[in-house]
Structure formats: structure tokens, C-alpha cells
Amino acid sequence: MDLILFVIFAVLAVACAVSLVVQKHPIGSALSLIGVMGSLAILYLLLGAEFIAAVQLIVYAGAIMVLFVFVIMLLNTGAETATGRSWPSRLLGIPLITIFLGLLAFILQRMAPSMGMVRFGAFNTGAKEIGRSLFTTYLLPFEVTSVLVLIAILGAIVLARKEID
Amino acid sequence: MATSMMPNALDLLRFLPEVILAFFAIAIMLWESSYDDHGTRPGMPTLALIGLALAAVASMIAGDNPGSAFHDMLVVDSFATFFRLLVLGVGALTVLTASPFLRKLNAEGGEFYSLLLLSILGQSLMAASNELIMVFIGLEISSISSYVLAGYLRDDKRSNESALKYFLLGSFATGFFLYGIAWIFGLTGATNFTRIAAVLGNPDIAPDLVFTSIAAALILVGLCFKISAFPFQSWAPDVYQGAPTPVSAFLSAAPKAAAFAILLRIFFIAFEPLSDRWLPLLGAVALLTMIVGNFAALWQTDIKRLLGYSAIANAGYILVAVAAHSSLGVSAVLFYLAAYSLMNAGAFAVLSMRPETAIEDYNGLAARQPATAALMTVFVASLIGLPLTAGFFGKFYIFKSAIDAELYWLAALGLLSSAVAAFYYVRILVAMYMKPVAADAPALEAPAASLQAVLWLSAAATIGFGVFPGWLLDWATRSSALLR
Numbered sequence: 189m190d191l192i193l194f195v196i197f198a199v200l201a202v203a204c205a206v207s208l209v210v211q212k213h214p215i216g217s218a219l220s221l222i223g224v225m226g227s228l229a230i231l232y233l234l235l236g237a238e239f240i241a242a243v244q245l246i247v248y249a250g251a252i253m254v255l256f257v258f259v260i261m262l263l264n265t266g267a268e269t270a271t272g273r274s275w276p277s278r279l280l281g282i283p284l285i286t287i288f289l290g291l292l293a294f295i296l297q298r299m300a301p302s303m304g305m306v307r308f309g310a311f312n313t314g315a316k317e318i319g320r321s322l323f324t325t326y327l328l329p330f331e332v333t334s335v336l337v338l339i340a341i342l343g344a345i346v347l348a349r350k351e352i353d
Numbered sequence: 354m355a356t357s358m359m360p361n362a363l364d365l366l367r368f369l370p371e372v373i374l375a376f377f378a379i380a381i382m383l384w385e386s387s388y389d390d391h392g393t394r395p396g397m398p399t400l401a402l403i404g405l406a407l408a409a410v411a412s413m414i415a416g417d418n419p420g421s422a423f424h425d426m427l428v429v430d431s432f433a434t435f436f437r438l439l440v441l442g443v444g445a446l447t448v449l450t451a452s453p454f455l456r457k458l459n460a461e462g463g464e465f466y467s468l469l470l471l472s473i474l475g476q477s478l479m480a481a482s483n484e485l486i487m488v489f490i491g492l493e494i495s496s497i498s499s500y501v502l503a504g505y506l507r508d509d510k511r512s513n514e515s516a517l518k519y520f521l522l523g524s525f526a527t528g529f530f531l532y533g534i535a536w537i538f539g540l541t542g543a544t545n546f547t548r549i550a551a552v553l554g555n556p557d558i559a560p561d562l563v564f565t566s567i568a569a570a571l572i573l574v575g576l577c578f579k580i581s582a583f584p585f586q587s588w589a590p591d592v593y594q595g596a597p598t599p600v601s602a603f604l605s606a607a608p609k610a611a612a613f614a615i616l617l618r619i620f621f622i623a624f625e626p627l628s629d630r631w632l633p634l635l636g637a638v639a640l641l642t643m644i645v646g647n648f649a650a651l652w653q654t655d656i657k658r659l660l661g662y663s664a665i666a667n668a669g670y671i672l673v674a675v676a677a678h679s680s681l682g683v684s685a686v687l688f689y690l691a692a693y694s695l696m697n698a699g700a701f702a703v704l705s706m707r708p709e710t711a712i713e714d715y716n717g718l719a720a721r722q723p724a725t726a727a728l729m730t731v732f733v734a735s736l737i738g739l740p741l742t743a744g745f746f747g748k749f750y751i752f753k754s755a756i757d758a759e760l761y762w763l764a765a766l767g768l769l770s771s772a773v774a775a776f777y778y779v780r781i782l783v784a785m786y787m788k789p790v791a792a793d794a795p796a797l798e799a800p801a802a803s804l805q806a807v808l809w810l811s812a813a814a815t816i817g818f819g820v821f822p823g824w825l826l827d828w829a830t831r832s833s834a835l836l837r
């Protein structure tokens with residue numbers, strides 16, 4: 189059962205990722221991205237990381253995607269227009285992708301024996317364990333991230349103001 | 354792991370400089386908003402300077418109590434203290450340069466100083482971080498505020514272009530860096546530098562070399578971007594040319610120094626077991642960076658852009674000392690970073706006095722403003738590496754460390770390329786002293802008091818460390834105990 193679910197959602201994730209790149213209209217890309225995020229959340233769930241799965245859904249599929257769609261609607265972008273590819277990309281594109289995929293396959297094949305396996309439901313990490321390590325071992329990175337949020341707000345003010353007063 | 358929730362007093366003491374910077378960044382915003390009148394809002398640069406000074410004092414106090422803090426997230430040692438004080442010093446020079454610059458454009462806002470302080474917070478955190486997650490957060494804090502600072506002059510097209518380029522390419526590089534961190538964590542199960550080194554150095558549990566190399570390469574790509582090393586250097590001239598001049602001075606010194614700090618920490622501690630693999634690569638990168646920076650600079654007609662290429666070449670010199678892989682090399686890195694920050698801040702401070710940036714605009718400066726031209730000569734002489742300036746001893750220690758490490762080819766080619774560099778630096782001097790003033794040259798204002806302070810201070814320090822390098826070198830040597 190686990191394996192069937194894994195295969196279904198892994199394939200779905202990859203298919204959505206490909207569709208994300210191929211789609212001509214930005215809304216189509218955004219919807220494909222939701223598909224990727226959702227399938228990934230199911231995969232996390234299969235591994236037993238329910239907290240991460242929930243966060244994945246709420247933060248990515250919820251908040252970030254809403255933002256994307258808002259931006260697309262505000263900018264009112266239409267289907268993208270093909271600009272014709274430059275000769276290096278036409279000439280080297282397919283060979284380079286083949287080399288890249290070949291390298292990836294080689295690495296994975298080499299990695300497989302030495303890397304041990306993960307069992308479904310192996311991670312028994314609920315919100316409690318994550319919360320505990322956030323407030324003990326990882327207290328400092330967790331708190332310092334707030335500075336990052338402050339910078340984002342300040343940056344938005346600087347870049348969005350009407351004129352320099 | 355039964356760990357207590359509350360950090361103890363020593364943890365907080367070692368983190369105090371960052372706390373002070375965050376406090377003052379917020380205080381500046383509140384201070385600004387307490388004024389109703391938009392015209393006169395004094396005191397923000399003063400507040401920023403007080404914050405930087407207090408943070409420097411806190412860094413020194415923290416440096417007297419070395420050790421790790423917050424479950425090994427931070428390590429405060431003499432190396433971290435050196436870099437903390439360096440970026441704080443660069444920050445102070447930037448505040449002093451930026452204040453008259455922004456006031457002239459009627460663009461002085463509290464956000465500028467807050468973002469500057471927060472950027473320095475990130476760099477100070479990078480200098481003291483002991484593991485990859487902390488490095489990443491520090492890097493992001495430093496970078497994101499730098500992107501905004503580069504685009505601070507919103508009505509200036511070049512400033513916008515600079516910010517956008519910096520942001521897009523910078524985020525791309527950060528992606529590489531983060532992916533490398535994920536690989537390292539997957540391979541070793543650790544993000545702490547010493548624990549990574551323990552896994553990589555133990556042949557029984559060390560992961561396959563191919564994977565470790567990929568991870569190290571990904572991290573190196575991210576860092577090479579941040580220090581503008583070849584082949585990830587192309588953003589630097591565009592960004593430095595477009596950013597407000599005081600920001601260019603800041604960007605070419607402080608984030609770069611912090612990036613060198615983490616480059617040294619990651620490669621000299623975490624990847625030390627693999628050093629014979631990455632050392633030749635770093636040597637090649639150093640050589641190409643010097644050559645690309647120096648030769649591209651020969652054709653520049655814009656003086657800010659020229660200093661941008663010179664910043665690339667200088668990153669190459671520093672990489673030579675990194676590739677020497679010795680404690681002498683590390684102290685040469687620290688010495689040169691300090692010397693470069695001073696001369697660079699001075700040169701950019703001269704440029705910040707006026708909006709024109711073509712080399713011809715500096716024709717006949719010696720006749721119009723002899724003092725400024727003389728000070729600029731000091732900075733340019735130091736950038737060339739003439740004796741009696743800090744730049745001379747900086748280059749001397751760098752190439753000495755390379756020769757001691759038997760990297761004769763690197764030292765020889767590096768010296769040759771720094772001779773090429775003399776050509777384009779001399780063009781600035783020729784323009785100032787030998788060319789006549791253009792008839793339609795705009796009138797020059799006398800530099801503001803705080804700008805004068807920057808100019809004289811950095812010139813005095815450039816000559817001071819050029820005549821008596823002992824004190825700075827001692828400090829750099831004491832702070833370079835990274836290789837054990």
C-alpha cells in the first residue's frame with residue numbers, strides 16, 4: 189500500500205515539475221507548482237513526518253502560492269511569447285541535458301549501495317520534537333531568522349516608497 | 354539530549370555585539386519616526402556610529418571570553434573577533450561617507466542606517482558561526498540587506514539595475530550554497546564544522562569522495578560568487594558602478610571580508626581532510642581571478658567600474674594567500690583584508706564627493722583640490738602596492754606565504770598581473786596631476802567634515818600600517834590560529 193502511494197505521488201510530483209517548466213501561461217505554471225508541493229507533502233506523510241507535511245501544505249501550497257497567484261494577477265501577465273532560441277542553446281541544449289542526466293544517473297547508481305534505506309514511517313517526529321529542538325539546540329538560528337523578516341519589511345519600505353523625501 | 358532552554362550569561366555575552374546592532378537598528382527607525390518634519394531629522398548617523406562603537410566594545414569583551422555559545426552554533430575566538438571588528442570598522446567608515454552623500458541628494462532616511470547595521474549584524478554572525486545553518490542565516494541577512502542598499506536610490510535607474518542584478522545573481526549563488534549544505538548534511542549527518550571534519554577524516558565512515566567533492570564544489574560556487582572570484586565575477590563591476598558610491602565602498606569590503614571568513618572556516622576546518630583535492634582548484638581560481646580582474650580593468654573609462662574590476666583582482670590576491678594553506682597565509686589574508694578595506698573606503702569616499710564618475714572628470718583635480726588629490730594618491734599608491742603603504746605589506750605577505758608554500762608559479766604570475774594593475778591605477782594619477790581641467794567642469798564643493806574624517810583617517814591608517822605594519826600583523830597572526 190505504502191509503495192503504491194509512493195509511486196503514484198512520486199510520479200505525480202515529477203510530472204507536475206515538468207509541466208511547471210513547459211507551461212506557457214504563468215497560471216498554468218503556478219497550478220503545476222501546487223501539484224508538486226502537494227505531492228511532496230504526501231511523500232513526507234508517508235515517511236511519518238506529519239508536521240513537515242502539514243507545514244509544507246500550509247506554507248507552500250497555502251501562503252506562497254497565494255502570493256504567486258496574486259502577483260500574476262496584479263501584473264496581468266498573459267501567455268509567454270516565444271523569442272526564438274539563441275544558437276548556443278539550440279546547439280548545446282540537448283547534449284548538455286543528456287550529459288547532466290547521465291551524470292545524475294551515474295551518481296544515483298553509485299550512491300544506492302552505500303546509502304542505506306529509509307523505511308516508510310521511519311521518522312517519528314511530531315510537532316513536539318521539532319519544537320523542542322527549535323527552542324534548545326537550534327534556538328539561535330530560529331531567533332536570528334526574525335532579523336531576516338525585519339530586513340524584508342524594511343526592504344519593502346525602501347523599494348516601494350513613492351519617492352525619496 | 355537533555356538541554357536547558359535558557360541560554361546562560363556567557364552565551365549572551367558572546368552574542369552581545371549582534372544584539373547591540375539589532376537594538377540600534379530598531380532604535381534608528383523609532384528615532385526617525387519620532388520626527389514629524391521630513392526636512393530635518395538629525396542624529397541618525399550619530400546613533401548608527403554609537404551602535405557600531407558599542408558593538409565593537411562588546412566584540413572585544415566577548416573576545417576576552419573565547420569559547421562556543423548556543424550549543425556550538427557560534428564560536429567566539431580571536432579569528433571571529435578580528436572579523437567582527439573589521440566589518441564594524443568598515444561600517445563606521447560607510448556611515449561617515451554616506452551621511453553627507455545622502456544629505457546632498459536629499460535622500461537620507463533611517464532605513465539606510467538600519468539596513469546597514471543589520472547587514473553588518475549578518476556579517477558579524479558569519480564571522481563567528483561554527484556551523485553551516487548559522488553561516489547560511491548570517492549570509493542571507495548580510496546579502497538581502499545589501500541588495501536593498503544597492504538599490505537605495507530608487508529614482509536612479511543605475512541603482513535599480515544594480516540592485517536587481519545583485520539580487521538575481523546573488524539568490525542564484527545562495528541556492529548553490531544551500532544545496533551544498535543539504536548535501537553535506539545528507540552525507541555526514543552534521544552541520545557543525547568540527548563534526549563534519551571528524552566524519553570526512555575517518556576512512557571507516559567517510560562518504561564516497563565523488564559525493565563529498567560535489568558538495569564541496571556546490572559550496573565553493575556559492576562562496577566564489579560572494580567574493581567575486583572567477584568565473585562568478587561578472588556581477589561585481591555592474592553592481593559597484595550602479596550602487597550609491599558609499600554602498601559600493603561597503604559592498605566591496607565588508608560582505609567580501611565576511612565571505613572570506615567563512616571560506617576559511619569551512620575549507621580549513623570542515624573540509625581540511627580533503628585539502629589536497631581543493632587546494633589546486635583554489636590556486637587556479639586565484640590566478641584566473643587576478644588575471645581577469647586586472648586585464649578587464651585596463652579598458653575601463655569609468656572610475657567606479659575600474660575600482661569594481663580592481664576589487665575582483667584584489668579578491669584574487671587574497672585567494673593566493675588562502676591557497677598557500679598555512680597559518681602565515683591566513684594572517685596574510687587578514688592583514689590584506691584590513692588594508693584593502695581602508696584604502697578602498699578612502700578611494701570610494703573621494704568618488705562619493707561628486708556625481709560624475711568618468712576618469713576625465715578627474716582631470717586636473719590636483720589644481721582644484723590639492724588635498725583631496727593628494728589623499729587619493731595615497732589610496733591609489735596603496736592599491737598599486739607601492740612601499741610605505743599598507744597595500745605594499747599586504748601584497749608582500751600574500752606572495753611571501755605563496756612562496757613559502759612552494760607555489761612559485763602562482764606567486765610569479767600574481768606579481769606579474771599586479772604589475773599590469775599599476776597601468777590602470779596610474780591613469781587615475783595622470784588624470785589628476787597631468788591633464789588640464791576641462792573648461793566646462795562643474796564647480797566642486799569642499800568635502801563635508803565627516804567625509805574629511807574618513808579621508809584623513811583611512812589615509813593615515815594606510816600610511817601608518819605601511820610604515821609600521823607590526824601591530825596589525827601581530828594582531829592578524831594572533832587571530833589566524835585556524836589551522837591546528
